[in-house]
Amino acid sequence: MDEETAGTGLATSRYTFRVPLADGYALYHASTGSVLHMQGEDADELTALLSGPRAVIPPGALGPTLTARLRRTGFLVESGFDELAVVRERYWNARGNAPVVLLVTTTMDCNLGCYYCYESRSGDALNVNDVEGLVAVARDRLARQGKRSLHIDWYGGEPLMNLAFMEQASAALQEFCASEGVAYHASVVSNGTRWPDDLAVFVSRHRIRQVQISFDGLQANHDRRRRYRPGYRGPEDTSSFDQALRLVDGLLQHTRVDVRYNADHGNAGDLRGFIELAGRRGWFGAPHRCVLTVAKLSAYSDRSAFLRPHELTPGEFEELQELAKRLLPEKAQDDQDIVQGFPHPKTSVCGALAPDSAVIGADGLEYRCGLQVGEPHRAVGRLPVRRNLPLLHAGPSPAPGEGEWWDAFDPTTLPTCSRCSFLPVCWGGCPKRHLDDSPADIANEGRYWRVNLPAQIAAGFGERAQEGFAFSETDQFRD
Template identity: 70%
Template sequence: MGAEFATSRYTFRIPLSTGYALFNASTGSVLRMDGGDADELSALLSGARTWISEESLGQQLTATLRRGGFLIDAAFDELAGVRARYWAARGHAPVVLLVTTTMDCNLGCYYCYESRSSDALTVQDVDKLVAIANDRLKRNHKQSLHVDWYGGEPLMNLSFLEQASEALQSLCRTQKVAYHASVISNGTHWPNDVGSFVKQHQIRQVQISFDGLAANHNRRRRYRPGYQSDDGQASFTKAAALVGRLLQHTRVDIRFNADHGNADDLAGFIEFAKEEGWFAAPFRCVLFVAKLSAYSDRSAFLRPHELSPERFDELQALARRTLPAEALDEENVIAGFPQPRTSVCGALASDSAVVGADGLEYRCGLQVGETHRAVGRFGGRQNLLLQPQEFIDRGWWERFDPTELPTCSNCSFLPICWGGCPKRHLDGDSSDVDIEGRYWRTNLPRMIADGLGERTSDGCVLSTADQFRE
């Protein structure tokens, strides 16, 4: 009797024009199967846990399946393996500081969930920010620091940003660690000399949001009273011009915020971007479609405006069809195939922090301003409304582990998903967690087929039985 192995719970079967592709979410391996036994064998390998002997398959095929993770030692705990990778990723993640320079903004977007307060960091806070960065770098001997300038509109507190940037870069030179930065901006309040600003502050990526073509964008992103542009230009004109200038110096990620009112603008906006030369610029321009969603209790009013999953899928498919390949940025896709996750978002990184303009620390940038979600104070700054025992979310973030959750631990997408957005779990938002599963059931077949230069049959989706197995 030969050695006995078990089938992996993370293997999926994708029908192709001839035969099948097997994909293992835990290893990222892809194997094409053709021939008379392909249907039966691929179904066996992608179904409920089954024990198979080397004798029944032959030594060569067994070795191939084992190398790809499609067959595992019968005693191997696959879930424990995913858990070990998850916690290693949390500990090994680089230091990321998301710094909310100000809660002020010159635009008033109807869907904005942020409070437009006067809260802002000051030059007196620079030393505190450097102290946090120094502590996080030394804590686990980290070799890089990434700073994400955030708001409000972060460049509306330019004096703080510039002084903090210089001080943090000086720290990194002293500690001999790498430094780089990014900016999330509305694109209407930048210095005239964009190239010098990017170089001086080592900005390797800028995200600019658009709400459709000019008519929709300008209607949704109006200047707030008292914040009108000095040159009289509308917000769309200023943001689009900035993108063109930035692309001469750094990468730009274009976020197209989609809802019922502007979804039909996407095709025209992509054509506009092509005509502007954004995808042929010296630096890479990525365009991704984001669904306007109720990210928190404060934005629950957005629910009626949200696109259905089906309509959002249509927009994403349109983007894939019409954008140049280099303008697409599907997460964790390498050489055409999705890969098991090896990194976590900043909210889960052990040595990262979100600094609020209100003097509080958070774990997730989407929570800035929600004081009941704070996990500490910035630089020891006092806030009389909160006592240390009231930072009730701190322990939740420290313990969060999707491999321990009832649904995620039984999901075969777990190695490429890790439960999706952790904030959704904290908020108890089961509908959005379900949408994450739907995304993979719908898109994984297409991704695997694309990676092989193939196409799946129209409407090919994985089932919930494929996602959750005995």
């Protein structure tokens, strides 16, 4: 018996996947991110063993050199080793190390009436009296773990519909950060129709390093879906599409722009033409990076259940994503979880799970998820200044127990996710899906990885996955 297989013995890892290549097989480990190319007459049998049901490897069965390599890369583990515990530790470390991000909803008002919008479009808006409370939230979150960087995400409604508050709050937050030696930067989520003309000065003044602008297809579809609400159209507002195009043209001279293409059955056919239009306008060769992401219009809550009939099926959406991947230059694709061409185990969490981050609603309430803004029963707190006001003036009360759910959320303890071999690259997907108890959406997350992970692994080797190849539910769940 050699020292590599001495002691408790070795077993195959539950997080190993294999993908057939033109010559041999790719082995991918979802928890370590390791990838091996196995070739030769024993490759089929060996990779099937390593990626199949958990199996104990007899001492000396694979030889010392191969055994050592497979142990080092995670494909073999000690038979008593708790792999799930490693994923759990990484998950909680990511939550604790997440940066401080405040998503600030300046107003629920918006000049456009998008057919899929689930927001209340109420008159709620933050005002000058809320600036002090916002700075207090930033101070508190930074002090909790001594973090030295603050990111503000201006959100709405349309955030620039409350430009006066944004100007005052931005100045106050920057002044506070400068006094504390804290790095400051910001981003904006906008419909692209209410920006000032002095883009360079505006971006610099507010330290904006990223802007998200959404489109709903080419002009006919976009303008039909994003109509101006009664009383909100100005003399210059002939087309929300044209305004957004011109804004992206200008912003790319000064900062990164993330273009979000909202896709459903009605505009899926516009995607190719829209990407071609973006290319002709020079977006992908601009001084600053332009990233184009295809987003599926979905029913994220009961308020948006009306979207169900318009949703693309998982297969239809994946075809759109594949089309975008083929047409877009590499730098215009947002593959943040792909490292050196291969999917990488997750090391970050969404802002809703970051304990030092917060979402500030236009109603003065604090939420954990931006998709919950305007749902008082989902609130977890209130701006400090408003805490001291009579309830009549402070607004609705936060919901008891909501914050505790977010604090405790751990996909490694959930009945389905804890058994899933995609867990290290997925972490359960959107946690709001779990909060809303949406089995269909959670199941679709698994389907996404069964279909797309093989394609991502093969692409890392410069190949396309075999036609129709996908992982099975047996590959996903290996009890």
